[in-house]
Amino acid sequence: xxxxxxxxxxxxxxxxxxxxxxxxxxxxxxxxxxxxxxxxxxxxxxxxxxxxxxxxxxxxxxxxxxxxxxxxxxxxxxxxxxxxxxxxxxxxxxxxxxxxxxxxxxxxxxxxxxxxxxxxxxxxxxxxxxxxxxxxxxxxxxxxxxxxxxxxxxxxxxxxxxxxxxxxxxxxxxxxxxxxxxxxxxxxxxxxxxxxxxxxxxxxxxxxxxxxxxxxxxxxxxxxxxxxxxxxxxxxxxxxxxxxxxxxxxxxxxxxxxxxxxxxxxxxxxxxxxxxxxxxxxxxxxxxxxxxxxxxxxxxxxxxxxxxxxxxxxxxxxxxxxxxxxxxxxxxxxxxxxxxxxxxxxxxxxxxxxxxxxxxxxxxxxxxxxxxxxxxxxxxx
Numbered sequence: 001x002x003x004x005x006x007x008x009x010x011x012x013x014x015x016x017x018x019x020x021x022x023x024x025x026x027x028x029x030x031x032x033x034x035x036x037x038x039x040x041x042x043x044x045x046x047x048x049x050x051x052x053x054x055x056x057x058x059x060x061x062x063x064x065x066x067x068x069x070x071x072x073x074x075x076x077x078x079x080x081x082x083x084x085x086x087x088x089x090x091x092x093x094x095x096x097x098x099x100x101x102x103x104x105x106x107x108x109x110x111x112x113x114x115x116x117x118x119x120x121x122x123x124x125x126x127x128x129x130x131x132x133x134x135x136x137x138x139x140x141x142x143x144x145x146x147x148x149x150x151x152x153x154x155x156x157x158x159x160x161x162x163x164x165x166x167x168x169x170x171x172x173x174x175x176x177x178x179x180x181x182x183x184x185x186x187x188x189x190x191x192x193x194x195x196x197x198x199x200x201x202x203x204x205x206x207x208x209x210x211x212x213x214x215x216x217x218x219x220x221x222x223x224x225x226x227x228x229x230x231x232x233x234x235x236x237x238x239x240x241x242x243x244x245x246x247x248x249x250x251x252x253x254x255x256x257x258x259x260x261x262x263x264x265x266x267x268x269x270x271x272x273x274x275x276x277x278x279x280x281x282x283x284x285x286x287x288x289x290x291x292x293x294x295x296x297x298x299x300x301x302x303x304x305x306x307x308x309x310x311x312x313x314x315x316x317x318x319x320x321x322x323x324x325x326x327x328x329x330x331x332x333x334x335x336x337x338x339x340x341x342x343x344x345x346x347x348x349x350x351x352x353x354x355x356x357x358x359x360x361x362x363x364x365x366x367x368x369x370x371x372x373x374x375x376x377x378x379x380x381x
Contacts, residue, residue, distance in 0.1 A: 004297070006304045008071050008311060016057075016072060020079040023052060028085050035087040035209035039201045040164050045088060050120030055090065056098045063102065064115030069311045070095075070245070074252050081256035084352045086359045087209025089125075089162040091249045093117065097124030099245060100170050100186065104229045104238050109188070113168060125166035127157035127215055128239070135372045137172060137239060138180045142217065144173040144187050146224065151175070151187060153195075153220040159366070163213025164201050167191050171217070172239070175232040184235035186228040195220035206358030244317055246367045247324040248306055254327035255303040257360055258296040258334045264352050265289065265338040268345075285341055292334045299327050318380035325373035328363040335360060 027048055028041075035041050049055050057072035059065025066072060073095050080088065098117050101110060101124075116122035133139045142155025153173060160169075169189045176183035189196060199214025229238060266289060269280035279285050306323050309315040335357045339346035346353050364370045 004300070006300070006307075008074075008304060008308050013071055013075055017075050017079060019052060020054060020076045021082070023049065023054060024079045024083050024085065028080070028088060029083045032083075032085060032087065032209065039208065040211035041088050041209065043165060046093075046120035046123055046165075048120070049090065050118060053118075055120055056094045056114065056118035058094070059098050059102055059114055059118060063110050064118040065098070066118070070248070070307060071311055073249070074307055077249060077252050078256040081253050082260055084260060084356055084359075085209075086207040089210055091253070092126065092161045093124045095249050096242070096246050097126050097168070097170055100126065100228060100238065100242055101188075103242065104186070104234070106225070106230075108225075109228070113188075117168075122167040123162055123165045124168050124170070125160055125162040126170040126172075127160050127163075128172045129157060129159045131156060131158050135368050137236065138184070140172050140174060140184065142171065142173045143177055144171075144175050144185065144222075146175070149224050150221045151224060151226070153187065153189060153217045153222060155217050156199075157215040157217075158199075159202065160213050160215050161210060163215055164198055164211035169215065170228060172235060175227075175235075179233070181236040182233050184239075185232045186235045186238055187222060188226040188228060189217065189220060189222055193220050193222060204362075206355070206361060240317075243367065244315065244320040245310070247320045247373075248303075248310055248315070250363055250367050251320070251323040251327040252303050252307065254331040254360065254363055255296070255299040257356060258292070258299055258327075258331050261331075261335050261338040261353060261356055262289070262292050262296050264356075265292070265341050268353075269341055272343075279341065279343075288337050288341060292337055295330050295334060299330060303327065318377050321368075321373040321376040324367065325364075325370040325377075328360075329370060331360055332357075332364065 027045060053066050054076060057066035057068045058070055061067035077091060098114060101113050117124055128137060130140055144151040144153045171187050171189050173185055173187055174183045175185040195218045197216040199216060202212045269285050270278050272279045302323060306315055339353050339357050342351060342353050345351050348354055
C-alpha cells in the first residue's frame with residue numbers, strides 16, 4: 001500500500017536504498033541484455049559493487065564487511081528485484097557464502113577470505129546439489145578423503161550459482177562415507193586448484209544471465225585447514241543453521257517481485273486500450289489486480305515480520321519455511337495473472353513480465369523444494 005513502510009527501515013537504510021537503486025539502474029539495467037547473451041555478468045560488476053560497499057554488508061567491519069544487518073542485504077535484494085535482474089548472484093555471495101565463512105570459519109579463514117569477498121576481488125559460490133541428489137543433502141556422493149595433511153576431493157556438482165565466475169567454492173562433501181548426515185563436512189576449494197574444472201553454463205528456462213554451472217572435482221588436493229569448522233562431520237548441522245537465511249532471501253525477493261509485477265501490470269493496463277477503453281477499466285482486470293495487490297501486501301507484511309525477527313535473532317526454522325513456500329507460490333500465481341493481463345505481449349521476452357515469470361519459477365524449487373518446506377512445517381505441528 002502507498003502509505004505502508006517496512007518497520008525495519010530507518011534513515012540509514014533509506015540512504016542505502018538510494019545508492020543501491022542508483023547502482024542497479026546504472027550498472028545492471030542497461031546491461032541486462034548483454035548479461036543474458038553472455039550468460040554471466042561482467043566480472044568488474046563485482047569490483048564496482050565492492051567499491052561502493054554493497055557486498056557483504058551484514059558481515060562485521062572487523063572482517064572487511066559493512067557492519068550492518070540482514071536489513072542491509074534486504075534493501076539490495078529489493079532493488080535488484082525492482083529492475084527484474086536475476087543475473088547477478090550477489091545474494092549467494094554476500095548473504096550465503098560469506099555467512100558460512102563468518103559463522104564457521106577459523107579466524108585465519110575469516111581474515112583471509114571475507115575482506116576479499118567484500119571488495120569483489122573474490123566471488124563466492126556454494127556447491128550443494130549433485131546430478132543425482134537435490135534436496136536430499138544427506139545423499140551427496142562428493143567426498144573429501146584425508147591423506148596426511150590434505151583432503152583429496154572428488155565428485156561433481158550441478159546448478160551452482162556463480163559457478164562460472166567463483167574464485168572460492170564451499171563444497172558439501174562426505175568426509176566419512178560410512179555415515180549419513182554425520183559424515184558430511186564443508187570444505188573450501190579455491191578455483192585455481194589442480195583438478196578443479198568448470199563444466200558448461202546451464203541453459204535454463206529463466207535466469208539466463210546467471211552463470212549457473214556444473215563443477216567437477218578430480219583428485220583436488222586441499223590442505224586440511226580448508227575444512228570449514230573445527231572438526232569433521234559438522235556440515236549437515238552447518239547447512240541446517242544457515243539454510244533459513246537463504247530461504248528468507250528467496251522469500252524477500254519473491255515479495256519484491258510481486259510488487260514489481262503489480263507495478264508493471266498497472267502501468268500496462270492503464271495505457272493499453274481494448275474495445276475503446278483502457279484494459280484496466282474492465283471489471284475482470286480491476287478484480288484480478290485487486291487480488292494481486294492484496295496478496296502482495298500480505299506477503300510484504302509477513303516478510304517484514306520475518307526480517308524483523310531475523311535481525312533480533314528470533315526467526316525460527318518452521319516460520320521461515322512458511323515464508324519461503326507461501327511467497328514463492330503466491331508470487332507465481334500473481335505473475336501468471338499479471339502476464340495474462342498483458343495479453344499476447346505478456347509472452348514476449350521484451351516485456352518485463354515475461355522474464356519475471358520465467359525467472360521466478362525456480363524459486364519454488366531451490367533452497368529446498370516447497371514440498372520439503374511443508375514437511376519442515378508439519379514436523380513442528
